[in-house]
Amino acid sequence: MTFRRATAGIALVLGLATTGVPAQAADPIKIGFFAPLTGNLANFGERFRESVQLFEEQVNAAGGIEGRKIEVIYEDDRNSPKEAASIAQKFANTPGLVFAVGSFSTTASLAAAPILTEAKIPQVSPSSSHPDFPKFSPYQFRQNTRQDKLAPLHAELVVDKLKGKKIAIPFFQDDWGQTTANLTKAAIEQRGGEVVLIEPIAPNARDFRPLVSKIKALNPDVIFLPVHYQEASAFVQQLRQAGVTTPIGSPDPLSNPKFLELAGKDAEGILLYTSFFADDPRVKAYVDAYKAKYNRLPDQYSALAYDSIAVGVNAIRTVLQSGKPLTGENVRDAIASAPAYEGLTGTTKYDDEREVNKKSTFIIIKNGAYVLY
Amino acid sequence: MELFLSQILNGLAIGQVYALIALGFSLVFGVANIINFAQGALFMLGAFIAYSAIAWFGLPLVPAAAVSVVIVAILGLLLERIALRPLIGAPYVAPFLSTLAISTIIDQSAEIVWSPESQPFPASISSTTFFIGNAYITVTDLVIFGFGAAATVALTLFVSFTWTGRALRATAQDASAAAQLGIRTDVMRQIAFGLAGALGALSGILVALYFQSVFPQMGIPFGLKGFAAALLGGLASIPGAVVGGLLLGIGETLASAYVGDSYRDAIAFTLLLLMLLVRPNGLLGGGRLDALGGAGAAAGAMPTTSLLASSSSQQSALRAYYLPPWGFLAVGAAFALVPLVVSSTYVLQALIYGFIFALLSASTSLVSGSVGILSIGQAAFFGVGAYAVGVFARPYGLPADATLAIAIGLTALVAVVAAIPLLKLTGHTAALGTLAIGQIGFLVFLNWVSVTRGPMGILNIPHPVLELLGGLRFATTEQKYWLVLGFAAVALVIAERYVSSPIGRVWRAIREDRLAALAAGLPVRRYILLAFAVSGALAGLAGGLFAYVQQVVSPESFTVETSILVLTMAVLGGLGNLTGAALAGFALAILPEFLRGFAEWRMIVYGLLLLVALRVRPQGLLGAR
Incomplete structure (x- = not known):
């Protein structure tokens, strides 16, 4: 399987696979994901990937979106702006890709931003915290509060x-x-x-x-x-x-x-x-599923990544239900105008600056565990 | 005063950790005359194997440590056997690259085996702390100090008084003479690597105990400090490694205490460079290093061992393939047609990076290959160029002609200034000096917040506009492709003209024998500075173009990993061979895109491919020139 993926990559590089046929209704909906999966910040990227993979499986097990499965393309940017830009180009050249999640750091996210913007692919970063990140263009969103x-x-x-x-x-x-x-x-x-x-x-x-x-x-x-x-x-x-x-x-x-x-x-x-407390009964289903699959507790970064893809998939569903063509542009508009979404890390409701304002809970570490303050 | 004393104590505590790591480097360097970049990886493995023995198999600390030391020592032997033995007789830099490839493979494998997370180290010595006023020292410090001292003494005794130790020293001083006297020098090399592995594992375990955690990326930061300590004390000197480690620890602790924690490493590496100006042999490095071809300059005693010494003897047998200057224009013209055929911006973007790295690799090949000063700090020059564009493009609204000219000029200037401390150094010492320069560059980008905006990076760099071409704007990927290709081709033509000219011949003469070049009446220093200026100009141009392509400049792009990658390209292409460097730079920059399908195995495959390439063509793909 690895070999097949490798040859697929080579074919793509050679530009052979880039002129795709128009997406069929039964084709899976493609979503791009990029984060540092190796190198210095891999521990964070790995958290993202686990949650996104869990989400992908859950959606597909439930029959997909409006009968169409989703297919997430996972890419490793090593927190390098150069790699992030190449990945963004790869996404931009993948027919039918209408939404991207990533990356962990602002610099990697922003290196991808100009390319994703030009390709009209909305981007939700779970954790980019630079004050100017969403100001880059109407296609940048984030899940963390400014x-x-x-x-x-x-x-x-x-x-x-x-x-x-x-x-x-x-x-x-x-x-x-x-x-x-x-x-x-x-x-x-x-x-x-x-x-x-x-x-x-x-x-x-x-x-x-x-x-x-x-x-x-x-x-x-x-x-x-x-x-x-x-x-x-x-x-x-x-x-x-x-x-x-x-x-x-x-x-x-x-x-x-x-x-x-x-x-x-x-x-x-x-x-x-x-903004994510694992003992909160409202997030129990997610915590249990995550623990069952990965044998460890999720952290705030996993939760933010889960909410990031959820926001995008909700928008895709909205577009499909409205009967509009499924394009990055329409998905972007659906994300921007979506009603308040109750996620794992609080409410996502994008304001005019594409920012969220999530509520936080005070907690304290007592006897080796987090408890409400 | 009390604070000062407590900081000195802190410095000694971390310094002894550095000293232990430095010992492993010194040993291998002394005997095998190899900068072992995999030492950091062995150090990390030592810590992780001990961790696993305790956490997974429930062993107590001491047996776990013993198991780990034995396993890593064996790995050290294997490293020598697999990665270095086949390269005996190959150019000097081939084994160096080989250790790099191995360290990439080990680091990435560790991330797969142990996950990229930090793990708490499941054993501790004691949590007792002794207070002397506000200063303090822990039992763990004392134990590490005891182990470090014991290891140093044992090693010194072993090297001084046993037959094996004497044979090791003899091999270090003159391997061929030792071989003629019946010493099995290959066995000696293996012993040195085994010992270095054992020392690496020991220091890894002690560091894990000290910081109570292990993480797969720990090899690089601690490895760098180990290099610095070894260089400070005098490479190949055992007491020097200890003194260097302690001094480095104290120096950076004081820097952190009185200047600021973020300046800690910058000051440590600056001090190192300044020290090299005064004592190129390191504090305790004596004449022994001269025998190894480590120190000295055109002005002083200088043996004729150059980086490519063994390749020049093979030069008649191994042909170097290279393009004439106009050849780069021809290749460039051919590439210019690609966007007419290929519409995928993904492919074009990959090719753009290929061109930028071809340029960067050529700039490295110029100093590393033609002049023979191995540069492990090229990313700093790359960064200066990128930041020059970042700083001047948006706020001053300058067109690309102006910003790129600034990038080229400024970087050339920086490269010349940076080269001044290197003038007295040769061989490995010079290489480690450039490593320090690279680190200083990265730390300046990170800390000079008022200009570089530090970790925030410079965002929204505008699309390049060339006023000379009537305000032509390069906004799309295709347009940027042509821009980068054009600049890269022209710059390579100019660089190749330099290398093929009498100036290039002088550079190669300096590489082959600095003393002879000086004796022939050549102004050696001026030529070295010129080489750095040209190399800096190329790197600055690459950086400027990178900034325009990327539209974001941030310190992450200019780390030591980038320097190492670029040097790898230059070596793989064939040192001193600009065609080879450009080809290898181009190939290695786009290779990771081909390997994407391997997911987390990508860097391992990359390392393996490097090893194979070195094995097949140790003198570089197109041959050294």
């Missing part, structure tokens, strides 16, 4: 809930971490808090002792931690090891079962929020 809408929540968490006056913010050095840290700093200062340290943590860094010593000397009342879970777990371990007991607040990426596993007892007491 950071400036979350900043007041962060300030509330740090200043009101954790009673912080002097706050340290070590942040992850990517577009998400940088935006979050800067906006949160402004929001904290607006509420009368003081940010005594704001410093980036390099991706894949593991040694935080210099930073920990610095934080220890500054003696803040609260540490706000917009850092992905792998680096964050090493950070909190080294922080606690140094005898620093300062309370920690964090945004949603730490609501991840893997974080609990990695950080162990040092994760105790961290206060955070999430």
